[in-house]
Amino acid sequence: MKSVATPKSLLRTNAITSCNSSFFLPVTRTSRSSPLSLPGGLPVFNGGVGFEQVGDVGLLRSLVVRREAQARKLGSSLVVEAERLARSVGIRELVLLTQTAADFFERRGYARIERTTAPSAIAQSSEFRTLCPSTATCMIKSLG
Numbered sequence: 001m002k003s004v005a006t007p008k009s010l011l012r013t014n015a016i017t018s019c020n021s022s023f024f025l026p027v028t029r030t031s032r033s034s035p036l037s038l039p040g041g042l043p044v045f046n047g048g049v050g051f052e053q054v055g056d057v058g059l060l061r062s063l064v065v066r067r068e069a070q071a072r073k074l075g076s077s078l079v080v081e082a083e084r085l086a087r088s089v090g091i092r093e094l095v096l097l098t099q100t101a102a103d104f105f106e107r108r109g110y111a112r113i114e115r116t117t118a119p120s121a122i123a124q125s126s127e128f129r130t131l132c133p134s135t136a137t138c139m140i141k142s143l144g
Helices: 007-013 067-070 074-088 104-108 128-133
Strands: 023-029 044-054 057-065 094-096 111-113 137-142
Touching: 023 067, 044 067, 044 074, 057 067, 057 128, 067 074, 074 094, 094 104, 104 111, 104 137
Parallel strands: 057 094
Antiparallel strands: 023 044, 044 057, 094 137, 111 137
């Protein structure tokens, strides 16, 4: 039997120990025939993404996708939806830190920047100051 992925277990599996996101978009499946659902059609957490808003800048956080759902391009869909929601609340730029997915984000229009050039409001966040190591790649995208 496959183990059950919950939001907390996916975050922990992906070395995310804190998530203070202003918005978090979870994705579940409940189809009885889906291999991503539990017996009886109970929902399984397949992925999610969050972002924090600081004025007109956002910090994209906690993109996690259950391994079995990755082939369905769920990560791309989550990023597109997070960007749409960010625009709707007045965010003009999204910044992120990643240790493993820089190429993934580059393919979606994010540009690598020096961490020291990130907007100051975002640079003061706990993710920038303590949660992500200094070796993480910093990236930005204009939502204009």
